Amino acid sequence: MNLRPPPHHNIHSSGGGGSGRREDCWSEGATAALIEAWGDRYLRLNRGNLRQKDWQEVADAVNSRQTGVKPRKTDVQCKNRIDTLKKKYKLERSKPPPSKWPFFSRIDSLIGGNASVYKKHPSVTFTIKPKTASLLKEPKSTESSFDDDDGDDDEVRKEHRVEDVGLSDGAACRELARAILKFGEIYERIESSKQQQMMELEKQRMEFTKDLEFQRMNMLVDAQLEMEKSKRQKHLNRSGKKQ
Known part of the structure; x- marks a missing residue:
């Protein structure tokens, strides 16, 4: 009885093409x-x-x-x-x-x-809206069914825009004039207060100078009187000795 060895299985068949790699x-x-x-x-x-x-x-x-x-x-x-x-x-x-x-x-x-x-830093976007756009904003007008009135509506809108701008400019000028007048009044009050203070100081200085002069004159008069008394006393003493 011939014993045949069992067939050998290829252990790399699962690797794909016998490459031997996973x-x-x-x-x-x-x-x-x-x-x-x-x-x-x-x-x-x-x-x-x-x-x-x-x-x-x-x-x-x-x-x-x-x-x-x-x-x-x-x-x-x-x-x-x-x-x-x-x-x-x-x-x-x-x-x-x-x-x-x-x-x-x-x-x-x-x-x-x-x-x-x-990491990316978030970008910040600033949007600046001009304020002048609100001044030039067109007022709403009633729609007309006639095409011929479009030109008149445009003229009316232009007049409204001019009036709005004129009113805004006039209001700004009035506010500026009020501010200037108020500043002038404040400046005038400050200057008036300064002048009054200077006058008071000058008055006090003059009174002080007058008092000093008066005291000096009194001291001179007193000194002269003392000198006269001293002279008289000496004269009396001399005349008494002669007698």
Whole structure:
């Protein structure tokens, strides 16, 4: 009895074409292409979660950059690969720097501490509305069923506009005139108060000078009287000695 050995099964048949590689095996070039494609859409969505359509676009971008006969990447494989890269990044970040992982700097710029550099600042738009438009606003007029009256309506609207502008200019001039008059009155009161104060000070100075002069005259008169008394006393003393 002949015993035949059992047939050998090809263990690489599931790898696709006997290549011996897994369908979800990622090369360094494919990983770099994946990070670029995912990073562009990640920033475009303001660092939000990608939808299934976005992941399909990422997979198409990765497949278009691959060369040679390789299994095409699916959207699920791309998403799983990004999750794996994020875990790898967290592990590398916990180690002492610098990291030798070739994709560390790019992923760090997307989800790490330097991610704030790539954030878009909201733009602020200012709208300035001219106030003169309200002055020249046309008043509402009743519509006429006759076409011949359009010219008259235009003339009436022009007259209204001129009157509105004239009234506004006149009111502004009146307000300006009132302000000037009020300022003049205040200035006149201030000057009058200053003049009164100066007159009071001059009056006090003159009175003080007069008092000083009066005191000086009294002192001179008193001194002369004392001198006369002294002379008389000496004269009397001399005449008494002679007798």
